Structure formats: C-alpha cells, structure tokens
C-alpha cells in the first residue's frame with residue numbers, strides 16, 4: 554500500500570528537495586503537496602501518513618511554527634531527521650539590476666537568512682512574506698514588474714526566472730534540519746536522538762533539577778529551546794533534545810525521572826541522528842528507511 558507523504562509546495566521548495574532525498578529509491582511513496590506547514594501537520598493521520606517539515610536553520614534558528622504545532626497541537630512523532638545545505642538565490646523575470654527591484658518575495662526564513670544582503674544591495678525593496686520560497690517564485694513569474702524572489706536555483710527552470718544574484722545567504726554554510734513526522738518514531742540504531750517537551754513548576758531550581766538528571770548520567774543534550782506555554786505571559790514549555798534512544802536503558806530511566814518531576818511531559822520521538830555518510834555503505838543498516 555502507498556505511503557502518502559506531504560511536503561510544502563509548490564514544486565521547488567527546499568522541503569520538496571528534502572522529501573525527494575528521503576523517499577528516493579522507495580516507490581511506495583505517494584507525494585502530496587501542501588501550501589502551508591500547519592495545514593500539512595493537521596493532515597497527518599487523515600490525508601497523509603507522513604510529512605516532511607523544516608525544523609531549524611543554522612542562521613535563523615528554530616522554525617517556530619513547526620515547534621509550536623508539535624508542542625501544542627499534534628500527536629505526530631519524529632521518525633527521521635535530514636540536514637540539507639540551503640543556498641539562496643535572487644530570481645527575477647527580467648535581467649533587472651538589484652537597485653531596480655521594488656519588492657522581494659519569499660518565505661520569512663529565507664528572507665531572514667539573507668537579511669544583510671537584502672538590506673545592503675536592495676535598499677529600496679519592500680519585503681513580502683509568502684508561505685514558501687516556490688510560492689514567491691510563482692508570484693514573481695506572473696508579473697512584469699521589477700519584483701524578485703529568494704529561493705532555490707531550481708526555481709529558475711521551474712518558473713522561467715533568471716538568477717540575478719547567487720548564494721545570497723549571509724553565512725556561507727547555511728543548512729536546514731528537516732524532520733519526518735509520522736504516527737510513530739523509529740527503532741534504536743545505536744546512533745539516535747530523542748526529542749521531548751516538558752514544563753516545570755514556576756519555582757527556583759526546577760529546570761536546573763531536570764537538566765541535572767541528564768548531566769548525572771553523562772547524557773549529551775543537543776538542543777534546548779523555550780516556547781510560550783500559551784497559558785500566561787512568562788510561562789514556558791521547553792523542547793529538549795538528547796543523544797540516545799528512549800528505549801536505551803539509561804535514557805529510559807532518566808526520562809521517567811523527568812516525567813515524574815514536571816507538570817507536562819511528552820516524547821516527540823527517537824530517531825537516527827543525521828550524519829553525512831551514516832551508516833557506512835554496506836554497513837549494518839538496522840533502519841529500513843536509510
């Protein structure tokens with residue numbers, strides 16, 4: 554039976570590229586396009602079985618819309634992560650000079666990844682946010698006006714646009730981490746990461762105490778982020794990531810302690826940690842999707 558997988562469209566987004574990498578070689582996937590991240594996450598379990606969503610970027614940090622939906626509104630679990638290079642380009646319908654561009658369209662993450670370039674080289678241009686970089690290209694392609702889009706170089710061929718400036722992100726090594734959401738996470742591979750969310754009582758030392766459980770067992774934390782609880786100003790929910798699988802003996806014990814010492818606790822999933830070239834070719838692949 555086909556596995557229905559959702560991605561942020563239209564064609565040419567970075568998320569589509571991540572989805573193609575993830576599904577390559579597996580003909581069971583049926584690919585379904587969505588025009589926004591919330592719409593896609595809400596559809597997991599009904600219209601789709603899996604979804605590819607951006608999670609964090611090396612310049613701009615977390616994709617808050619994804620984080621908040623996972624924290625507050627979804628039961629989906631993380632089953633995989635992929636890290637992809639993100640090279641941004643400025644695309645236009647005609648060979649406009651940078652000074653001529655009046656409006657620059659893109660997804661907010663993409664605009665902010667190029668903040669310095671856009672301020673310095675397109676000082677006159679207004680910024681307009683779109684649901685995706687490819688949506689920006691579609692808008693620009695429909696008009697004869699001096700407008701430009703920020704996105705993947707592939708948008709040029711797909712929408713008949715010219716690349717007027719290449720690699721415009723403010724830091725060269727720009728990468729985005731994508732996650733695959735599903736109704737269940739992955740089995741242990743020996744090289745995993747676990748993501749959890751929790752809230753503590755608002756009293757001295759409560760977060761310190763929770764972090765201490767991980768430190769005591771020498772478990773390596775890889776991310777901690779606070780997001781508004783949405784109940785009151787100044788109240789937060791924490792998203793924490795740690796190396797290891799929730800079925801590993803030590804981590805399992807620590808997660809139990811965390812659960813017993815927090816006011817809210819949810820495991821978002823355990824999944825193989827991304828590493829270029831892992832597992833080695835011909836190596837022992839415990840995970841059928843790698």
Ligand SMILES: O=C(O)C(=O)C[C@]1(C(=O)O)C=C[C@@H](O)C=C1
Pocket residue numbers: 561565566567568569607610616639660662663684685686687704729
């Ligand atoms: O608009 C796209 O191309 C997307 O796939 C979205 C998105 C994001 O939300 O972070 C993905 C990767 C890049 O960091 C820029 C934009």
